[in-house]
Amino acid sequence: MAKKETAEEKLLKIIEATQKAKEAPASATAAAPASVPVKRAASPKIIISFRQVNTVLAVAALAAFIFLVHEVQLGLSRLNEDVSLSVDLPAVKDAGGPAVPQLKTAGWYLDKVAARNIFQPYEKSSAGGQGVPSDRAALQTKIGKYKFVGVAWLDVPESATVMLENIATKETRFLKEGDKIEDVTVKTIYTDRAVFSYANEEITIKL
Helix, strand or coil: CCCCCCHHHHHHHHHHHHHHHHHHHHHHHHHCCCCCCCCCCCCCCCCCCHHHHHHHHHHHHHHHHHHHHHHHHHHHHHHCCCCCCCCCCCCCECCCCCECCCCCCHHHHHHHHHHCCCCCCCCCCCCCCCCCCHHHHHHHHHHCCEEEEEEECCCCHHHCEEEEEECCCCCEEEECCCCEECCEEEEEECCCEEEEEECCEEEEEEC
16 A cells, blocks of 8 residues: 655655756756857947038038129120021022022012912913913913813712803803813813813913
């Protein structure tokens, strides 16, 4: 029969277990090597005083003031210069290209517009100044009997026809390219004009 453990023996075992638990961490701490602290190198510090900042700002302000004074003096000197708005465009000729003409005054263009009657066919005078050639006069006389009413066409350009109204009889005729009226041939038909030819002369009539 096993001997029953007394209360004193239990208390003694508890005390011994407590002492062993206390001794174990102490031995582990003694066995571990002590950590050596590492010294960090101190970073250099840049110290700027208020006096240095004020010096830099004063130099910058002085440079800006000198630049402003220079610009003002330059602008005042240019105010006394004469300003010319005239443009002289000499004729420039490219290599292999036509020459660029000079600009003319506005009066020259106004004279050309006033001399041209936009409601009459253009008549180009002959080089010798002898008036309109006979073929030209005949073409103008023949085509002058008719009024260019308009242009009509279907889905294709080849179907285009000009409508000419006889001023005297009020009769309207439809003519295609190549058709003739009083020996005047309809040469080309456009959407807003037509070219008529007679002999060696041509005339363009617009709507």
